[in-house]
Amino acid sequence: xxxxxxxxxxxxxxxxxxxxxxxxxxxxxxxxxxxxxxxxxxxxxxxxxxxxxxxxxxxxxxxxxxxxxxxxxxxxxxxxxxxxxxxxxxxxxxxxxxxxxxxxxxxxxxxxxxxxxxxxxxxxxxxxxxxxxxxxxxxxxxxxxxxxxxxxxxxxxxxxxxxxxxxxxxxxxxxxxxxxxxxxxxxxxxxxxxxxxxxxxxxxxxxxxxxxxxxxxxxxxxxxxxxxxxxxxxxxxxxxxxxxxxxxxxxxxxxxxxxxxxxxxxxxxxxxxxxxxxxxxxxxxxxxxxxxxxxxxxxxxxxxxxxxxxxxxxxxxxxxxxxxxxxxxxxxxxxxxxxxxxxxxxxxxxxxxxxxxxxxxxxxxxxxxxxxxxxxxxxxxxxxxxxxxxxxxxxxxxxxxxxxxxxxxxxxxxxxxxxxxxxxxxxxxxx
Amino acid sequence: xxxxxxxxxxxxxxxxxxxxxxxxxxxxxxxxxxxxxxxxxxxxxxxxxxxxxxxxxxxxxxxxxxxxxxxxxxxxxxxxxxxxxxxxxxxxxxxxxxxxxxxxxxxxxxxxxxxxxxxxxxxxxxxxxxxxxxxxxxxxxxxxxxxxxxxxxxxxxxxxxxxxxxxxxxxxxxxxxxxxxxxxxxxxxxxxxxxxxxxxxxxxxxxxxxxxxxxxxxxxxxxxxxxxxxxxxxxxxxxxxxxxxxxxxxxxxxxxxxxxxxxxxxxxxxxxxxxxxxxxxxxxxxxxxxxxxxxxxxxxxxxxxx
Numbered sequence: 001x002x003x004x005x006x007x008x009x010x011x012x013x014x015x016x017x018x019x020x021x022x023x024x025x026x027x028x029x030x031x032x033x034x035x036x037x038x039x040x041x042x043x044x045x046x047x048x049x050x051x052x053x054x055x056x057x058x059x060x061x062x063x064x065x066x067x068x069x070x071x072x073x074x075x076x077x078x079x080x081x082x083x084x085x086x087x088x089x090x091x092x093x094x095x096x097x098x099x100x101x102x103x104x105x106x107x108x109x110x111x112x113x114x115x116x117x118x119x120x121x122x123x124x125x126x127x128x129x130x131x132x133x134x135x136x137x138x139x140x141x142x143x144x145x146x147x148x149x150x151x152x153x154x155x156x157x158x159x160x161x162x163x164x165x166x167x168x169x170x171x172x173x174x175x176x177x178x179x180x181x182x183x184x185x186x187x188x189x190x191x192x193x194x195x196x197x198x199x200x201x202x203x204x205x206x207x208x209x210x211x212x213x214x215x216x217x218x219x220x221x222x223x224x225x226x227x228x229x230x231x232x233x234x235x236x237x238x239x240x241x242x243x244x245x246x247x248x249x250x251x252x253x254x255x256x257x258x259x260x261x262x263x264x265x266x267x268x269x270x271x272x273x274x275x276x277x278x279x280x281x282x283x284x285x286x287x288x289x290x291x292x293x294x295x296x297x298x299x300x301x302x303x304x305x306x307x308x309x310x311x312x313x314x315x316x317x318x319x320x321x322x323x324x325x326x327x328x329x330x331x332x333x334x335x336x337x338x339x340x341x342x343x344x345x346x347x348x349x350x351x352x353x354x355x356x357x358x359x360x361x362x363x364x365x366x367x368x369x370x371x372x373x374x375x376x377x378x379x380x381x382x383x384x385x386x387x388x389x390x391x392x393x394x395x396x397x398x399x400x401x402x403x404x405x406x407x408x409x410x411x412x413x414x415x416x417x418x419x420x421x422x423x424x425x426x427x428x429x430x431x
Numbered sequence: 432x433x434x435x436x437x438x439x440x441x442x443x444x445x446x447x448x449x450x451x452x453x454x455x456x457x458x459x460x461x462x463x464x465x466x467x468x469x470x471x472x473x474x475x476x477x478x479x480x481x482x483x484x485x486x487x488x489x490x491x492x493x494x495x496x497x498x499x500x501x502x503x504x505x506x507x508x509x510x511x512x513x514x515x516x517x518x519x520x521x522x523x524x525x526x527x528x529x530x531x532x533x534x535x536x537x538x539x540x541x542x543x544x545x546x547x548x549x550x551x552x553x554x555x556x557x558x559x560x561x562x563x564x565x566x567x568x569x570x571x572x573x574x575x576x577x578x579x580x581x582x583x584x585x586x587x588x589x590x591x592x593x594x595x596x597x598x599x600x601x602x603x604x605x606x607x608x609x610x611x612x613x614x615x616x617x618x619x620x621x622x623x624x625x626x627x628x629x630x631x632x633x634x635x636x637x638x639x640x641x642x643x644x645x646x647x648x649x650x651x652x653x654x655x656x657x658x659x660x661x662x663x664x665x666x667x668x669x670x671x672x673x674x675x676x677x678x679x680x681x682x683x684x685x686x687x688x689x690x691x692x693x694x695x696x697x698x699x700x701x702x703x704x705x706x707x708x709x710x711x712x713x714x715x716x717x718x719x720x721x722x723x724x725x726x727x728x729x730x731x732x733x734x735x736x737x
Contacts, residue, residue, distance in 0.1 A: 009530045017519055211514035216575065219481040219508040220531035222500075412483070 006221040010229025014204070015236045028241050032248060057129075058088055058100035063107045069136050070101075070129075085116075092118050101129065108140055180349045180377045182291070186299055187373030191342055194306045194368065197238040198314040198334070202327060204230055205318030205407075214411045223408035227319075228400070231311050238307060239300075246296075291376075298375040298385075305392045306368025309399045310334060316403035316423075319410030326417045333420075337365035345373065352378040362388050364395035402427060432459045433495065434583050434614040435480065440489035442475050449475040451638040452489070457616070457631070462609055464629035464646070465618040468726050472638045473618050474511065477585055480616075481508050493583065504533040509576040511587040511618075515560045521547070521571050522556040525578060532579035539578065546574040550600065565592050573601065577608075584608070585616040590624060602628065622719040634722070636729050642721075650715040651692065657714040658687045658695050664706030671701060689713070 018024055058081035061067035070078040081088065081100065091097040099117040107113060113133055115126060142152050205227075208214040217226055317330045341360065348357040352374045361370040361380075367388040374380050409426040410418075418426075435457040442450040450472045457463045467473050479486050482498045493502050515524055522543055529539025547553050550570045560568055569592040577584060586605075590598045605615060605628060617629060625632065625646075632649065634642035642649060661684045669677065669685060679686035689695050695713050702708060 005533075006531060009527070013527045013530075017516075017523070021518075211517065212510070212512040213514045213516060215510040215512050216508075216514070216528065216572075217531065218483050219506065219510070220503055220528065412478075 006225045007229045007232065010217075010221065010226060011233040011236065014230050014233025018200075018234065018237045019240065024237065024241070028244055031241075032245055055098045056096075058083070058091075058097055059103065060085070060088070060100065061103045062105040063103055065140060066103050066107065066133055066136050070132055073132055074128075089116065092116060103133070107133075108137060108144065111137060180352070183352070183373035183375070183377030184345060184349050186295070186376050187345060187369045188342065190299070190303050190306055190372055191338060191369050193238055193242065193303055194310045195335075195338055197234055197307055198310040200237075201231055201234050201311040202314035202318035202331075203324065204234065205315050205411075206321065206324055206327070209319065209411055210323065218411065223411060224404050226411075227312070227315050227404055227407045231308065231315060235304065235307050235311065239304070242300075242303065295376045298372050301389070302368040302372045302392070305396055308396045309365065309368070309392070310338065312396075312400045312403035316406040316410065319407040320413070320418050320423060322414055322417070330417075330420075330423075341366045341369040344370070349373065349377060358384060362391065364388070364391045367392045433457065434459050434493070435616075436490075436492040436495075437476070437480070438490045438492070440476070440479060440486040440491060442472075442479060442484075443487050448638050450479070450486075450635075453635065453638075453640050454489075455633045455640070455643050457614055459614055460609060460612045461630040462605065462615045462617055462628050464625040464632035465616050465635075466620075466625065466632055466642075466722065467635040471635045473635060474587070476635070477508070477510075477587060477616070477618065480585065481506055504579065505581055505583060507532075507576045507579065507581040507584040509573060509584075509586045509589055511591075513572050515568060515572060515575070517561040518559055520557050520559055521552075521563075524560070525571070525575055528575040529578040532581075534579050542578050542580065543574065546578060547571075549604070550574060566594060566597055569593060570597070582612075583614045585618070587618045588620070589617070590619065590621055598624075622717065622722060626718050632718075634725065636726060641725050641729065646718075650718070650721070653716055653721055656689055656692075656695075656716065658689050658698060659710065659712045659714055660685050660687070660698070660702060660708065661710035662702060662706040662708050664702075667705060668698065668701035672698065683709075 055077050057078050059067045059070055059078050060081055060083075067078070067080050071080065078101075083091075085102065088097060088100045092100065095118075099115055102114040102116065104110070104112065104114075113129070115129065139152055143149075208217070214226070221229070313334045314331075317327050317334065320330060321327045344356070344360055348354075348360065348370060351357060357370065357374055360366050361374050362384065371380070371385070371388045375385065405427040406423050409429070433456045437453060437455050439452050439454050440450060441448065441452055453472075453476065465473055465476065478484055479491060480493070480498075482502055485498075491498055493505060496502070519527075522540070525543035525547075526536055526539040529542060530536060534542065544553075544556070547555060550573065552567065552570050552574070555563065555567065555571070560571065563571065573589065576586075589601060589605075593601060602624070605617075608615060617625065619625060629646050631644060632642060632646050633640065657678065663683055666683070666685075669680070672687060676688045677685060678688055687698065689698070692713065699708070699711060
C-alpha cells in the first residue's frame, strides 16, 4: 500500500472520531457563545451602571440657574432641595441620600461647585455633574458677555472627526480603528487555535503512548506517517471548526443586519461617499466594513502554517514523555514563542507599519499571529508578505523534520523523562 | 520455503549491543518459539522484523525479499505491551487497524465480524473498550492483529490476560492457523505453551544466541536426561553404572542420569538379560529447566569475566 494511503487512513480516523466526539460539538457551540459574552457583557455592565438610577442627589442651588437644567437632564437622580447643608449631611449619614450638590450664588464668577458624598461610589456621576454644570456655566457666561446666541450654538456643537481613506477606487470611509481591533482579534484567534489544537495533538500522542496503542500502530505504519496523519486529521478538525464559526459569524451579521434595517433608518449611509456604502454590512448599531478576501486567505494560511509548526513540536514533546504532567517543562520552548507575539500585540497594533511590527512579523515563529494581525490592520507591502510566507513554510518543513526525528525515537522510549540534551541526541542519531 | 531469514543481525543502542550477530530462519507452516529472559533482546529482534527500525548490520528477509514498505502488511504483530483506544467502539477500532494493514473499510468490517464471532465476542461491536473486561479487551486486541489474515504472525506473550479457558481457545486458533500453512513466531515465558505448540525454538540471552533448532532435538541432546527403569529381578545391571549417575534407587526402581540415548539403550540391553522390565522411560528435561540452566550458566560466566 502506498504511504499516502496510510496517512489518509490515520488522518480520517483521527478526524472522524474527534468530530463525532461530544467535546468537539460542545466546544464548537460554546466558544462563540463565550466570545459573544466576552464582548457583550462588559458593554452591558457598563451601560447598565451608566444608567443606574439608584443614586439620589439633592441640589442646593443658591444661583438658581443650574438646577433646572440638571433635573431636565436626569430627573431620576437630581432633585431640588431647600434644606440646610447640615440637614442634608445628616441624611447622607442616614443613608437616605447618596450625595448632595452645593452650587454657590457666585458659580458664574468663580466656577466652583461642591459635592458632598459619603465617600466612594465611583467617579462616573461626578464627571457627569462636571460636564452638565460646565456647559451651563459656559453658556451663561457667554450670554452675559453679550455673545450672540447663534455663536454660542456654534461653539457648543462640538466636532466629529470623520476620517476618509483615499484609495485608487476613490475615497471611502476609513475604518482604521475597526481593522486594528479586527487584526488583534484574528491574531488572538490564531494564537488560541494553535495553542488549543497543538495541545490536542500532544495529548493524542501521549494517550497513544500511555495506552501502548502506538506499539500496535507502529507495526502497521511508519512513525512519520503516524505523526503526519495525526497532525493532518486534528488540523482538519480545527479547520472545520473555524469554518463553522466564520459561516455562523457571516450568517449572524447578514441576518441580524437585514432584520435591523427594517427598524433602523440610516441616513448616514446615503450621505457617505460613493464606494463606502457598497462595502458595508448594513443595519448594525456600529458599522462593519466588508473584510477583504485576502485577509481571510491570510488567516487560513497562517492558521494552518502556524498549526503545523507548533503541533509538530507539540507532537515531539508528547512522544518524549510518558504522562502529561511530564510535558510541562519540555513545552516551555514551544509556549514561549507562542506567548511573546501576544505580549507585543498592543504595541504592534498601535503602529502596524513600524519597525517593531515589521521585524516581529517576519520571524517565522511569530508570523502566524503578527503577520495576520498586520494584514488585517494595514496594507502590508507585498515583499513582506512574500518573505514571511517563504520563511514560515521553510520553518514548517524544518520543524516537521526535526519533530519526526524526536517522535520516532520518543514513541519507543519509556521510563525516565528525557532532557533537552537527550532530545537533540535523538535527532542526531536518527537515520 | 523460508518465511523468515535473519542473517547475522546486530543492533546497537548507544554503547549497548541489544542484539549481537543473531541468525535464524523459519520454515513455512511452523510455530517458532522465540525465548529469552527479560531484556535479552527479543523485542529488539521483533521490532527489526516488523521494520519498526532497521538492523545496524546483517539482513532480514521475509518471504525471500528484503524488508520493504510492503512487508508491514504481510505481518500480523501482537506486541507484548499493547492497547486500544478506550473511548472508541470495538468495530471502529478493528476497521481502523484493518485499514492500516491495507484492507478496505468493507473488507475490514466483514473480517472483524467474522473474527469477533470466532473468538466468542459477537455482540461487542458497538461497545467501547472501556466497557470491556481485561480478558475481553485482549480478545479484541488479538483480533486486531490477525484481521488482515497475514501468512506470518508474531505473538508476544499472547496469553497474558486470558483465563485458562480462553487460553485454550487461543491455542486452538493458533493450531488451526498452523494447519492452514501459516507461520507463527511465539514469544512467551510460559514454557508449557512453548512445549505444547512450538516446532522450533530460538533462545537469546544478553543479545546472543544460546539455543537454536528443533525443540525435540534440543531436549533430546541437552545431556541432562533421566532414565527411569522399573524391573522385577536381581538388578545386577546397576553395578556397571557409576554410583554418581544413580539419582534414586529402591527395590525395583532406579532413576539414572544419562548423557545420551545410546547410553539408555545399552542399560536396557544389560537389564533385559536377567530382569523383567515393567517400565522404561527416558525423561526429557522440561524446557523450563533448560531455560533456567542456560540463564544461570550465562550469569556465572559473566560474573567470572567481570
